[in-house]
Amino acid sequence: MKIDFLIIGQGLAGTLLAHFLEQAGKRVHVIDHFDERAATQVAAGIINPITGRRYVKSWRVDELIPFARATYRELESQLGISIYHERNILRALFNSREENDWLARTAEPGYGRYMLDAAELEGYAACTVPAYSYGEVQHSAQVEVGKLADAYRAYLQGQNAITAEAFDHEKLELSGNEVRYGGLEAQTLVFCEGHQAKGNPFFSYLPFGGAKGEVLIIRIPEAQFEKILKHRVFIVPMQDGLYWAGSTYGRKYADGRPTVEGREYLEGRLRDILKLPFEVVEHRAAIRPTVKDRRPFLGRHPEYPQLALFNGLGAKGASLGPFWAKHMADFLIKNVTLEEAVDIGRFG
Numbered sequence: 001m002k003i004d005f006l007i008i009g010q011g012l013a014g015t016l017l018a019h020f021l022e023q024a025g026k027r028v029h030v031i032d033h034f035d036e037r038a039a040t041q042v043a044a045g046i047i048n049p050i051t052g053r054r055y056v057k058s059w060r061v062d063e064l065i066p067f068a069r070a071t072y073r074e075l076e077s078q079l080g081i082s083i084y085h086e087r088n089i090l091r092a093l094f095n096s097r098e099e100n101d102w103l104a105r106t107a108e109p110g111y112g113r114y115m116l117d118a119a120e121l122e123g124y125a126a127c128t129v130p131a132y133s134y135g136e137v138q139h140s141a142q143v144e145v146g147k148l149a150d151a152y153r154a155y156l157q158g159q160n161a162i163t164a165e166a167f168d169h170e171k172l173e174l175s176g177n178e179v180r181y182g183g184l185e186a187q188t189l190v191f192c193e194g195h196q197a198k199g200n201p202f203f204s205y206l207p208f209g210g211a212k213g214e215v216l217i218i219r220i221p222e223a224q225f226e227k228i229l230k231h232r233v234f235i236v237p238m239q240d241g242l243y244w245a246g247s248t249y250g251r252k253y254a255d256g257r258p259t260v261e262g263r264e265y266l267e268g269r270l271r272d273i274l275k276l277p278f279e280v281v282e283h284r285a286a287i288r289p290t291v292k293d294r295r296p297f298l299g300r301h302p303e304y305p306q307l308a309l310f311n312g313l314g315a316k317g318a319s320l321g322p323f324w325a326k327h328m329a330d331f332l333i334k335n336v337t338l339e340e341a342v343d344i345g346r347f348g
């Protein structure tokens with residue numbers, strides 16, 4: 001079968017890229033061996049415009065958030081799902097210095113639209129151990145990225161445009177300007193393998209990182225929280241009375257599985273925060289596809305231009321994914337010049 005693009009990996013990166021390529025009228029086929037330990041299946045999908053200990057705006061957030069919202073809304077209506085939930089984030093501040101820094105930041109140009117003057121604690125006031133003070137962020141959101149990938153997979157299955165198997169790099173044939181794999185012939189193959197790209201023989205020269213995260217899915221029977229709380233860990237409302245609590249962040253790990261230490265750490269933090277009893281429903285782990293300079297990886301292979309890569313969404317795939325997937329699609333289809341900050345060419 002002749003196609004325009006063969007995509008390897010259908011996590012958030014592969015899903016969004018397939019969406020923009022299809023939208024441009026291209027014939028796309030995807031190969032993914034479904035992996036419930038993919039980052040996309042474990043992530044909370046928080047979009048947080050104000051991050052870090054210094055409360056700075058996330059990189060390019062003024063462009064990224066409106067673009068992300070529009071893209072997820074588009075996919076919601078195409079697939080008949082609800083995944084983009086606008087939720088303010090309550091940020092616990094632990095001493096007067098943190099409070100002063102937060103207040104000083106709210107007064108800076110460009111910050112007022114994201115940071116509220118006063119935080120409204122809603123249900124958290126009675127149910128959590130109070131911090132020194134709180135800040136509140138708006139235009140933040142939670143995107144059910146795992147649900148999006150699942151719904152998009154079903155859509156691709158309906159089009160006969162996905163093969164559920166592990167891609168074997170050794171069976172790939174490069175001929176002229178094309179690629180051949182099994183019965184598929186494509187003009188370009190795009191790898192969207194998440195952290196597994198480390199083992200990709202064509203792109204392993206790139207400095208892939210990897211950061212393991214463990215999370216708990218919990219039930220807090222007496223709670224009714226609407227906002228996201230960032231205290232010692234994040235507590236994020238999900239559907240059916242469940243909450244996502246996490247996560248750990250480890251650059252050194254033996255494998256991608258949940259650990260006893262990870263669970264103890266998270267349960268300990270939750271006991272520090274919650275005055276209410278909670279029950280652990282699930283303990284999950286995954287590896288984030290991080291990059292040293294915290295910028296995505298986009299580009300074509302320097303020697304084999306029929307091979308391309310879209311990766312490196314790191315810990316912020318929900319906000320970075322849509323904007324850079326569109327940029328990647330424009331690069332692949334219209335030959336638009338890649339922005340230097342995300343071009344894999346920055347690593348030689």
Ligand SMILES: Cc1cc2nc3c(=O)[nH]c(=O)nc-3n(C[C@H](O)[C@H](O)[C@H](O)COP(=O)(O)OP(=O)(O)OC[C@H]3O[C@@H](n4cnc5c(N)ncnc54)[C@H](O)[C@@H]3O)c2cc1C
Binds near residue numbers: 031038166311
């Ligand atoms: C604990 C945790 C919490 C997170 N929380 C957030 C958050 O709140 N907000 C946020 O924005 N981001 C968050 N992230 C980051 C986010 O999950 C990632 O940025 C994003 O999901 C990466 O998507 P991806 O498609 O690049 O990788 P992945 O989700 O890992 O997908 C890669 C896909 O490729 C497939 N694949 C790989 N190799 C092969 C092969 N050889 N053959 C076939 N298929 C293959 C896999 O099966 C998988 O489906 C979190 C991540 C973790 C781990």
